[in-house]
Amino acid sequence: MSDATLVTEVSRDRVAVASQWQLIWWAFRRHKLAMIALFVTLALYIVALVPGFFAINDPVKQNARSTFHPPQVVHFVDRSEGWDFGLYFRPMKLSRDPETLAAIFKEDPAKKVPIRFFGRGYEYSVLGLFRTDIHLLASSDPKQPLYLFGADRLGRDVYSRVVQGAQVSLSIGLVGVSLSLFLGIVLGGISGYYGGRIDFVIQRVIEFVLALPTIPIWLALAAALPQNWPATLQYMMITIILSLTGWAQLARVVRGRFLSLRSEEFVAAARLDGVPERRIIFRHMLPSFASHIIASVTLAVPAMILAETSLSFLGLGLQPPTISWGVLLREAQNIRSIATAPWLFLPGGAVVLAVMALNLLGDGLRDAADPYNK
């Protein structure tokens, strides 16, 4: 964005004294789509932080009577006896087709179950700190569960499972990217700052890693994990596997930035002033490209999320009973179950939403962080 357009929003003297981060924020704010993406991303991560609060039913509770229960519609206005406002749903009645014995769910027009805000439901733990049973939405009748996204093969609530799965799927992206960022900054930084022989070696390693076809390597690594490991260990291993191939891309970016900054005058000046190397790197060089790195990282998170989803979908990533979006999509694997219950695709919708929001956010950040962007 040029100065002229900034002036319309912020007075010129404020631009002159604004910090780099301030300028980036102003540029970012003008990008409508990216702002929406920012809010969606924040909302998703809030859900991932306390999934229990946003869930309606216990995500692991099975219910034989609601196998493949279709999604229910939430009504707002009841016209049966005049005008009555308030969220409610009509429970569905289960009957059997006399010939095929297939389950038929039908809305019962006589019954009406109100939905309560901050009502009570199953007990869950908040960040491992304390336990509570208050939920954002709750059915007022515990015998009549609300299936917002329908139920799966075992009668578990798909909506609550999607909400619960956000925790694993979204955090795996962050943890994995932090790991690759660490590797990328250390190796890319060494490579770009020192140059010479060490640069040559690290460059060859990066090229080698980039030339590896990621998915077959992931498959091989993931197949090596024993399936009976505890969930947390599995989670850690999958993130490590994903970041093993992800760091090379970041290392390349960091190296490129270091190389171009190394010849800048302010770095030469600092060196001539006798500033120690560590301080040159962390105090003078790192802040200059931090914004660029943040944008690259934001764009790397959705790739990790997609990778986890694909691996778990193939049965090589996280294993049930761990709930992640990839694990949930395994339910949609065979054509017969999705033909009877198309709502099993809905976890895929969550994946698309999260990945799209993060992509748009990263794109907006990249544009905003680029000082030459017009």
Next chain:
Amino acid sequence: MLRFIAKRVLWMIPSLFGVSFLAFVLIQLPPGDYVTTYVATLASSNEIVDQNAAAQLRERFGLDQPMIVQYAKWVWGIVTRGDFGLSFEWQQPVSGLIWERMALTLVLAVASLIVTWAIALPIGVYSAVRKYSIGDYAFTVFSFLGLSIPSFLLALVLMYIAAVEFGQSVDGLFSPEYENAAWSIGKMVDLLQHLWLPVIILAVSSTASLIRVMRANMLDELPKPYVTTARAKGLSERRLLLKYPMRIALNPFISTIAWLLPNLISGSVVVAIVLNLPTAAPMLLQSLMAQDMYLAGAFVLLICALTLIGSLISDILLALVDPRIRLE
């Protein structure tokens, strides 16, 4: 130029050794070996294998030797005889199993690459020239959607639509009558009739990202003085676009071979498994699960080789197209 190519080809040799060793180590990583898996399968169908028989099997397959010896023997076989070892599960030489599947994998990847280019190039140019038009916004939305949908989900949804709406199955690459038939014109036609769906699924995400790249590059080139000069001299808008800025903006297209080809091959793994395609992927997955190490190792090695060749081709093409790029 020739020196550059020779150097790169020579450089590929240690890379391939590295990759093949890595593949070998990876496959050996799980506890146990193929015989363990085999015994477990037999045990689940109530057949009991005594320790002696298991040890004999191990000896026959050479599994009792240290890993480095196994690796050396395997590589020696490949280098000297083109022999990729024996697939334990299929009880057949690996080389007899993989070539047709690798060829189909390559066909799929190259077809997707061509489709990607054919769609992304004109749309990218259009989006840049008509920046912020309705069409540009529509394509932007499309490309972000395309980037966000996992390919296997797209494959599942299309399978669902085909099955529920049209009542036909779209998996596989051949009709049943051609599946085991020898290659003929009829089989080729049949392949082409089945190929379009996986090709489109694979092309969606790469098209989406390439549109963004092309648009950004064109936008960088369009305001440059040489474009204004050409316009001032009265060149028609169409010729001007094709002759100058597009040529420069084309660079990323060529350098994409380096990452697009491995991406397509990688991406095709999940799609191929969902759509049950007779490409390398489903067999690779199966062999990894069963610790059928020579088969899995051969696949990983060949896929990596393809990747390395892809990046070599793109480097050569890049040098041919853009004289500013110096090869040292």
